[in-house]
Amino acid sequence: MFPPPDLAALSPAARAAVALQSPGSFYMTGEDVLQISGWNITTGVRLTVSGRFLTLEGRIQSFVHDVALTTDRVIASLVRSLGDGWLLNLTVTSGATSSPYGATFARVQVVRGLAGSGIVLGTLCAGYVTSAQPIAFPGGRVRSMIEGRGNIRSITGTNPAAGVDWAETVPTGVRWRLLALTATLATDATAANRQARFGFTDGAANLYRSDAPNNQTASTSVVYNAGHGTARIAMVSDQPGWGLPTEMFLLAGYTIFSATGSIQAGDNWGAPQLLVEEFLDAN
Amino acid sequence: MALMRCKSCGGEYDPLPTDGVPYFHACPPITTVHVERAGNPIDVPLADVRATDLLFVERAGAIVRVLPAAFVETDRRSGDQQIQRADKRDENVKVTGYDKTGNPIVAPKSEGKGTEPAPPK
Numbered sequence: 001m002f003p004p005p006d007l008a009a010l011s012p013a014a015r016a017a018v019a020l021q022s023p024g025s026f027y028m029t030g031e032d033v034l035q036i037s038g039w040n041i042t043t044g045v046r047l048t049v050s051g052r053f054l055t056l057e058g059r060i061q062s063f064v065h066d067v068a069l070t071t072d073r074v075i076a077s078l079v080r081s082l083g084d085g086w087l088l089n090l091t092v093t094s095g096a097t098s099s100p101y102g103a104t105f106a107r108v109q110v111v112r113g114l115a116g117s118g119i120v121l122g123t124l125c126a127g128y129v130t131s132a133q134p135i136a137f138p139g140g141r142v143r144s145m146i147e148g149r150g151n152i153r154s155i156t157g158t159n160p161a162a163g164v165d166w167a168e169t170v171p172t173g174v175r176w177r178l179l180a181l182t183a184t185l186a187t188d189a190t191a192a193n194r195q196a197r198f199g200f201t202d203g204a205a206n207l208y209r210s211d212a213p214n215n216q217t218a219s220t221s222v223v224y225n226a227g228h229g230t231a232r233i234a235m236v237s238d239q240p241g242w243g244l245p246t247e248m249f250l251l252a253g254y255t256i257f258s259a260t261g262s263i264q265a266g267d268n269w270g271a272p273q274l275l276v277e278e279f280l281d282a283n
Numbered sequence: 284m285a286l287m288r289c290k291s292c293g294g295e296y297d298p299l300p301t302d303g304v305p306y307f308h309a310c311p312p313i314t315t316v317h318v319e320r321a322g323n324p325i326d327v328p329l330a331d332v333r334a335t336d337l338l339f340v341e342r343a344g345a346i347v348r349v350l351p352a353a354f355v356e357t358d359r360r361s362g363d364q365q366i367q368r369a370d371k372r373d374e375n376v377k378v379t380g381y382d383k384t385g386n387p388i389v390a391p392k393s394e395g396k397g398t399e400p401a402p403p404k
Contacts, residue, residue: 041305042302042303043299043303044303071304071305072389074376074378076386077386078384079385099303153302153304154302155300155306156297156300156306157296158289158292158294158295158296158308159294160293161292161293161294163314163329164293164311165311165312165314167310167311169307169373172307172376172377172392191354191355192354192360193359218356252375253375255309257311257365259365261360261363262358262359262363263314263329263363264329265332
């Protein structure tokens with residue numbers, strides 16, 4: 001084993017030469033800090049960032065930093081100084097809490113200046129993490145939130161009051177690809193043909209609408225379904241299908257809704273059940 | 284977790300389902316019905332339609348006015364609209380500022396009338 005180099009004894013030019021040959025090639029002055037950022041949807045998740053740092057004195061120090069994340073899909077950041085020296089490597093996981101792939105996104109940057117207003121000097125790694133699937137530096141990638149596959153989620157929506165159609169809004173900070181949905185309409189005894197439609201809106205304009213293949217009469221219960229890439233399906237017993245094109249990406253604030261023609265005050269939709277592929281989508 | 288009831292729309296939902304991902308409720312729109320009331324055409328919420336209102340319905344290819352009691356199965360109500368309720372609750376967050384560490388401070392987009400525990404079934 002070679003003894004660690006006496007880096008403090010080196011000239012600035014020699015230190016720079018050593019820095020260029022270090023494994024990560026990321027020399028940090030005392031003014032440079034690590035900024036660890038995360039976006040998350042699952043309760044109780046924390047980012048754990050651990051790594052090794054080579055000081056000017058030639059000592060290799062290990063470090064561990066923990067970042068508490070919120071569940072509201074907005075950024076949570078932590079800034080930590082490592083001192084003067086070389087960042088050798090680091091790895092990021094979602095700690096011990098189990099969360100599915102696509103639920104927690106991490107990014108590690110080197111920043112000079114105060115948190116939130118610093119100058120970003122480098123992005124070391126970024127991507128989705130779980131407790132078992134880390135991102136790392138060096139060798140890791142800087143991935144986009146909307147790259148690859150998202151988080152497959154089964155979501156139970158709001159059960160609306162009688163006489164009210166259902167609507168589900170894509171939450172802040174994510175985008176959805178709608179894969180399937182099902183919702184049940186139980187009609188009251190009022191004689192009327194209901195036309196149960198569904199569609200999407202961006203909040204200002206309707207983007208897509210599908211008629212039901214059949215009218216629904218009084219005192220009946222019908223389960224409406226929509227599946228990724230299926231056309232309308234006529235009702236055989238009580239489960240007709242709405243049409244749903246493929247690749248329907250919906251941004252935060254967009255709404256999936258029913259719009260029931262001739263709906264009666266006693267008609268009752270149940271809570272819609274959605275199957276979506278969800279991507280975090282920070283601006 | 285116990286179901287909550289939105290006091291703006293009456294909808295019921297689980298704010299923290301078993302997958303540990305909080306659910307952000309946003310009220311659906313209300314349906315308004317185009318009626319003639321006391322000789323004037325107006326749009327009223329579905330729940331406020333009166334027995335004496337005249338509905339505009341499509342019957343045999345023409346728009347006719349009928350009392351709710353005279354509405355028949357093959358009629359199609361005309362003039363319905365979906366509009367956002369004035370007291371809409373939307374729990375999705377908006378950034379209202381930043382704390383001293385640079386992290387965002389968030390609040391619901393709109394509180395509406397608030398929530399209460401849903402009555403037991």
